[in-house]
Amino acid sequence: MYRSIIAIAALGIVSLATTQAEAALNVFTCEPEWAALTTVLGGSDVDVFTATTALQDPHQIQARPALISRLRNADIVVCTGAELEVGWMPVLLRQSSNAKVQPGAPGYFEASQQVTLLEKPERLDRADGDVHPAGNPHLQTDPRNMRIIAQALAKRLAVVDPAHADGYAQREQAFDARLGQTIEQLQTQAASLKGVKFVSYHKSWIYLANWLGMIEAANIEPKPGVPPGSAYIADLLGRIPALQARMIVYAAYEDPKPSQFIADKSGLPAVMLPFTVGGTDGAKDIISFYEDTVKRLLAAAGGKGG
Amino acid sequence: MAISVHTQRLAATSLLVALPLMFNSPAKADDLADVRKDMQAMQRQYQASLQKIQTDYEAKIKAMEKRLEAAESKTAIATTKADDAQKAVAVVQAAPAPVVQTAAASQDTGNVQANAGAFNPAIGVVLDGKAMASGRNPNNYRIRGFALGDQAKPPPRGPSIGESEINLQANVDQALFANLTVAFENDNSVSIEEAFIQPTALPWGLTAKVGRFFSGIGYMNEQHAHTWDFADAPLPYMAFLNGQYGDDGVQMRWLAPTNRFLEFGVEALRGASFPANGISEALASNHNGGAGAWSAFVHTGDDIGDSASYSTGLSYLGTRSSNRATNPVGGTAGSDQFSGSDHTLIADAIYKWAPNGNFAQTYLKLQSEFFVRKESGSFTSLNFPGATGTATTKPFNGGLQTGFYAQAVYQFIPFWRAGIRYDQVHAPSLGSTFAGTTLDSQNSTPSRYSAMIDYTTSEFGRFRLQYNRDQARTASDNQFILQYTVSIGAHGAHQY
Structure with a gap:
């Protein structure tokens, strides 16, 4: 009796489930920037799924059932790596039963493996907060990194999907030219940001700062991943005049309240940056993501006598 | 010091190997004293050259350490420079097809070789x-x-x-x-x-x-x-x-x-x-x-x-x-x-x-x-x-x-x-x-x-x-x- 109940239930669920079998390469991306990049490089040859949105903290993602099934059907995984996804990707990969996309396979691509990571911690101790042993993983905020990763990803897509290798290579060249131009333009525009100091909520902007020559003077989080207490905020407010910071920077997915509070008390402008594609209305794709970021920084710096 | 003990042993061993060869050689083998003198001279020469190699190596290692330090601080600074991206592109381009392996290898080799426990379970x-x-x-x-x-x-x-x-x-x-x-x-x-x-x-x-x-x-x-x-x-x-x-x-x-x-x-x-x-x-x-x-x-x-x-x-x-x-x-x-x-x-x-x-x-x-x-x-x-x-x-x-x-x-x-x-x-x-x-x-x-x-x-x-x-x-x-x-x-x- 029980066996027949199970069989009937199982059949019902199967008929509910939608079966999909596209010819395009199934790409599972961990963050929206990699979805945008893969879409640019893959065009109609790829079918891209994003595990997270720009409004979600990529450190804290649930290992949702939908992610397991998307991984199971993926031909290639494109993630940041450097332990950004350590809380959820290993579980998903294990449950996905998909040998094609396990670490070490050609179908597993980590952006952090392609570029030099900054802020590699000198000591590893969880007393220091949410530390990433390989270095700071928020590498997408520097377009020069994006250029290198685009090249590596196009090659990888060609390895996984040799039939469309020419397409990947051509689109990569076109994208590289456009991004190269954008970088030059933005660098000229952002020349006045050089040396500008800022306070940020999380250590998310080191690569952006590096690119534009800006200086991260302090973080609102006392340690990465640790929310500030009132005593720490008071202490930070006391230090801000001496830091000579010109703005407070926070990401679209972060709670704006602590940053706004510090901004109100210190009189500095608080600027929300997209952090990834889709974080703001202006950040529609990779190129406009960088354009919007620079625009917002310039506006904040200009508003405060810059 | 471990190195000098090792050097002496090396010298002694090579002498033992060299001895029968010398006795077999027809010329200058008559006078034992001469042989002894030659041997001592050779030993001195041998030790001197070994020492030279040793100091050479030490100097080279020091120089390499310095260069490594310089390179490390340079990468920290150099990443701020715009041309760094181009450099990295060149590196990636030079690497053969499977990018992940080469990139991963170049980053981790040092640690893996130094760490005997690398294969320990998590x-x-x-x-x-x-x-x-x-x-x-x-x-x-x-x-x-x-x-x-x-x-x-x-x-x-x-x-x-x-x-x-x-x-x-x-x-x-x-x-x-x-x-x-x-x-x-x-x-x-x-x-x-x-x-x-x-x-x-x-x-x-x-x-x-x-x-x-x-x-x-x-x-x-x-x-x-x-x-x-x-x-x-x-x-x-x-x-x-x-x-x-x-x-x-x-x-x-x-x-x-x-x-x-x-x-x-x-x-x-x-x-x-x-x-x-x-x-x-x-x-x-x-x-x-x-x-x-x-x-x-x-x-x-x-x-x-x-x-x-x-x-x-x-x-x-x-x-x-x-x-x-x-x-x-x-x-x-x-x-x-x-x-x-x-x-x-x-x-x-x-x-x-x-x-x-x-x-x-x-x-x-x-x-x-x-x-x-x-x-x-x-x-x-x-x-x-x-x-x-x-x-x-x-x-x-x-x-x-x-x-x-x-x-x-x-x-x-x-x-x-x-x-x-x-x-x-x-x-x-x-x-x-x-x-x-x-x-x-x-x-x-x-x-x-x-x-x-x-x-x-x-x-x-x-x-x-x-x-x-x-x-x-x-x-x-x-x-x-x-x-x-x-x-x-x-x-x-x-x-x-």
């Missing part, structure tokens, strides 16, 4: 402690109408360390993964909670587990107890599964190739745990060591927009028992015995919601599981009416026993969560035949109300305060549980 340790205050003695715990296994009771009164757990896991090779979880109990006994291997390269979405593991039935069953949202198991888990069902055997799962999550699983198990009792041995003559328990389950789930997701499933567990001994409250230990079969059906549903799907700030988790069980066979007791004190065996058909729990947990600000839970079980009345035995439900529906609040110091540390209004026994009981759970070492997995 080690994770969980420490769990509780303090409990209750109006009634947890050792006299019972759920009216149910014969309970040894784990089905509240935590002990007073402070106690719960289960401390050590987990080791690693890939065995290209084909296998292995996992071991050892639990150290409060009474200093050690038990193997999980010990399984798992093939990693099966095709068609298939995966398997072989060894000891928590069964995939239900929702909470497969998760380690320290990851649960309350400090104790819900009443149906206690009554029907003795807290949690883990067993030795084989599990096979198939993940359907759909975008909606859809998974089927079957397990053939030893039947070593309650509600079974190791039938492979107990009924060896009948079953020739076959499986004493088997299960089947199906789980499905999906996203509902960006903000929400759900998971639901249906599971079956079938077990057989032969003289399964349980303890009647206040009676002789092990004097209650059951022989027969258990068919347990579990339906589960989980729903999670966070604004924009961002779980960092606030989120809501709703969870419920519904149990139905049919237990039938024969029951032996000292407490049958009219036969008090003598073991009597009577046929037993428990009817449809039911139970469920429903709980809601809400993270109201980062690091702080609050939750409420209601759970109940029910065993149909068995009439006057079973009056006074453990199985006499006294026409009751044992139930419990719980509330908890927890604070996490990070994803690795948590403190929890829980209150239970427990009505499983005839008189209700107020229980306060304070719990801490920390995990150190390898980053733990967070299942859905």
